[in-house]
Amino acid sequence: MTKLWQQRLQRQQRLMLRYLRLVFNEFFMIAVFILLGGAAYSYAGYIKTLTAPLWWSRPLVLILLLVLLTVGHFATLLQAADSLFLLPQESALKGYLKQAFSHSVPLPWVLLSFVCGFLVPFLEIGGGRSLISIGVLWLSVLILKLGQLWGQVVQLYLPTTQFRSQQVTFYGLSLLSLGLGLYSWPALGFVFSILTASISRWRLQQVQQQHLFQWQLALNQEASRMLQIYRFFNLFTDVPQLQGQIKRRRYLQPLLRWTTGRTTNPFLYLNWRGFLRGTEYSGLYLRLLVIGAIVLLFLQQVWLALVIALVFSYLIGFQLLPFYRSYWDYPQQRLYPQPASRRQQAFLKFLTPLFVGIWLVFSLAAYQLWLAPFGWVIILGVGVFNVAFLKLYVPNWLKRHEN
Known part of the structure; x- marks a missing residue:
């Protein structure tokens, strides 16, 4: 024993x-x-x-x-x-x-x-x-x-x-x-x-x-x-021992139709459908978003709040990136192959509303600092960081992992 x-x-x-x-x-x-x-x-x-x-x-x-x-x-x-x-x-x-x-x-x-x-x-x-x-x-x-x-x-x-x-x-x-x-x-x-x-x-x-x-x-x-x-x-890294569950969630169907619209890119629909119906990445996104918002609610220093908001924004974005590989082995891809550029374009369009949500939630969570000196830095800083992450970091990450 x-x-x-x-x-x-x-x-x-x-x-x-x-x-x-x-x-x-x-x-x-x-x-x-x-x-x-x-x-x-x-x-x-x-x-x-x-x-x-x-x-x-x-x-x-x-x-x-x-x-x-x-x-x-x-x-x-x-x-x-x-x-x-x-x-x-x-x-x-x-x-x-x-x-x-x-x-x-x-x-x-x-x-x-x-x-x-x-x-x-x-x-x-x-x-x-x-x-x-x-x-x-x-x-x-x-x-x-x-x-x-x-x-x-x-x-x-x-x-x-x-x-x-x-x-x-x-x-x-x-x-x-x-x-x-x-x-x-x-x-x-x-x-x-x-x-x-x-x-x-x-x-x-x-x-x-x-x-x-x-x-x-x-x-x-x-x-x-x-x-x-x-x-x-x-919350912070992928754990193979946790198996995500699939839930239909009919109440999110209008959101799925709104985000995909009349797109001809099948990967945009697959990304949003997998995100909204799965529990792994959507749960990770919501948990980190809520934790970051709660932390910001209790901070009274502008620069500290800015650093916390940027760190949580990076953590959320970094944890969502592996979701890009979810449909690489999708059977229909072999029957109707799609170029990698369309897959990357769909993933960037998928991430954009999520980062807009991060910016809105973190900006509202720091409302008590809006009237403080340099309080506007939080709203501007998170917005600039999210744009840079989507326009600079994500495309390079996608190309590197595609190769």
Whole structure:
């Protein structure tokens, strides 16, 4: 079991590193660093405006920490064939799950530590808490996360109804622990967090002795966990493990007729039909567009907003380019071949309305900066960038990949 776990962990780490390299190569991290820098700058400016404790600061932090306890899932790395081939070794599964638990802890702890560090000045000024009490609260959160992960392992043994009652107990005790840490005695809250996690650990030992491991539930949860990871990477690069779905979407038929019109170029119709009915590229376009618009809504610096808008415009355009190869192997092309120039012309006409949509959404999302000094730079800059991308970069990319 130990060797099997190590092999699967190494295989998953290689896969994640591969996608991380692809994300780095596509400049996503540049946008992340700029976004984090802008958020930190705005947050620091907001903290300077606080002069007295706020009544709503502690309830807000309490709700935030409870929500963050649900972030991070237990990674079993189980596969569909395991329910057959590992079933005779179910008695040795406890050691396997113990290794899986050790692997599942560090990432949620890093995330929770980052958030708690981010909340330190807000709790110190807006919440009226000392650094020592905030440090004890941070330790309580980490201990509670251990209990929450042990609860996820318990779920793999218990029926749904019994597990739900245990979850209610866990989050009730977590609410009490965090409430004590925020409102009165942090040390007492820390003791309650240890008690809460200990109850989850004790309950796990009980269910492993009294119940059988639910293989199908574990396989479904692992598949769901990996799907969430793949969907995140799919925002910025192509993920073969995600298969796009085809949906008819009759309500988009008028848009298809409007965009294709009476064109005699079959590739323009194919591009729009595939984009509107498929989920891979249309979903990618909409997700990045919404994320970029949300980021722009909260930025107060003109030049930072311009950089973010340009980076997201590039990411959206760069991710749409592989769609050009979708119909290279279309059977009708061999019966009625079309010159490459018509295919390239159709793809440019297909991209133009999409980039107009990017320009409109990002310009409207930055409405709060229109009246600021140089606020017009955002509208002009995104427009010029999109035109240059369509007129200069895309034609060269198409010719290079056509050859």
